[in-house]
Amino acid sequence: MTRDMKTAIVTGASRGIGAAIARRLAADGFRTIVNYAADAAAAGAVVAAIAAEGGHALAVRADVSDAGAVADLFARSEAEFGTVDVLVNNAGVTAFGPLAEVRDEDYNRLVAVNLTGTFNGMREGARRIADGGRIVNLSTSIIGHYSPGNAVYTATKAAVEAMTHILAKELGPRGITVNAVAPGPVATELLLAGRPPELIRRLTSEIPLGRLGQPEDIARIVSFLASGESGWVNGQVIRANGGRN
Numbered sequence: 001m002t003r004d005m006k007t008a009i010v011t012g013a014s015r016g017i018g019a020a021i022a023r024r025l026a027a028d029g030f031r032t033i034v035n036y037a038a039d040a041a042a043a044g045a046v047v048a049a050i051a052a053e054g055g056h057a058l059a060v061r062a063d064v065s066d067a068g069a070v071a072d073l074f075a076r077s078e079a080e081f082g083t084v085d086v087l088v089n090n091a092g093v094t095a096f097g098p099l100a101e102v103r104d105e106d107y108n109r110l111v112a113v114n115l116t117g118t119f120n121g122m123r124e125g126a127r128r129i130a131d132g133g134r135i136v137n138l139s140t141s142i143i144g145h146y147s148p149g150n151a152v153y154t155a156t157k158a159a160v161e162a163m164t165h166i167l168a169k170e171l172g173p174r175g176i177t178v179n180a181v182a183p184g185p186v187a188t189e190l191l192l193a194g195r196p197p198e199l200i201r202r203l204t205s206e207i208p209l210g211r212l213g214q215p216e217d218i219a220r221i222v223s224f225l226a227s228g229e230s231g232w233v234n235g236q237v238i239r240a241n242g243g244r245n
């Protein structure tokens with residue numbers, strides 16, 4: 001395996017922000033692992049789109065909340081594309097509702113995917129990513145709002161930001177940077193599914209730039225953080241939200 005191309009894993013890349021990140025990193029020249037948990041057809045479509053654009057990608061199923069599956073994801077990536085250089089911990093889920101009404105299964109799912117899943121990726125990445133590599137985690141700008149209805153989601157992402165700062169210090173001596181991107185409202189299934197159009201209109205009206213984010217807005221930032229150009233950016237959270245907060 002030659003090392004003239006680098007390898008990136010993007011978790012939760014079958015749709016939304018993760019799919020845009022995978023396509024962007026592939027366009028940047030990375031061999032890209034398109035991870036997913038459920039929708040093999042959608043992940044396959046992302047791989048096909050990358051191939052059509054002249055890139056190299058492979059879809060690999062792994063539920064990030066399962067530490068063994070994340071270890072297998074790295075092993076498969078290494079077998080196909082060589083040592084992993086970049087890990088984007090993007091897979092995430094949400095559930096909306098007042099804290100008093102949060103169901104145990106929703107609490108457990110959010111913690112399992114957003115917090116344990118990102119931890120599993122960071123731990124495996126810390127053990128296996130090449131020196132000089134990159135880890136990028138997805139947080140959320142909603143952390144700054146303490147917005148009613150988002151207690152568990154906000155808490156999981158706050159924990160992700162805490163681990164981002166600490167792992168950045170632990171891996172810095174190896175030239176590995178660890179950063180997070182915290183998007184505001186981005187037009188994906190996670191934001192739009194089940195929310196009334198009136199709520200989306202109100203959210204949009206709160207954004208000084210006058211529009212929801214698009215997945216590509218976030219992919220551009222991850223592209224920078226994954227590149228050599230960001231070499232002295234470490235332990236940072238970049239908030240991209242059109243100026244909403």
Ligand SMILES: NC(=O)c1ccc[n+]([C@@H]2O[C@H](COP(=O)([O-])OP(=O)(O)OC[C@H]3O[C@@H](n4cnc5c(N)ncnc54)[C@H](OP(=O)(O)O)[C@@H]3O)[C@@H](O)[C@H]2O)c1
Nearest residue numbers: 012014015016017037038039063064091092185186188190
């Ligand atoms: N959209 C927003 O407004 C927004 C704002 C701030 C932060 N974010 C963050 O950005 C990230 C991406 O969000 P999105 O809006 O693109 O969400 P999305 O459209 O719902 O996509 C989520 C992706 O995660 C995958 N996934 C879910 N559970 C998984 C698991 N256990 N293991 C592996 N993959 C899993 C899904 O694939 P399968 O269905 O195939 O499993 C899908 O590809 C999340 O971390 C989210 O919290 C989003």
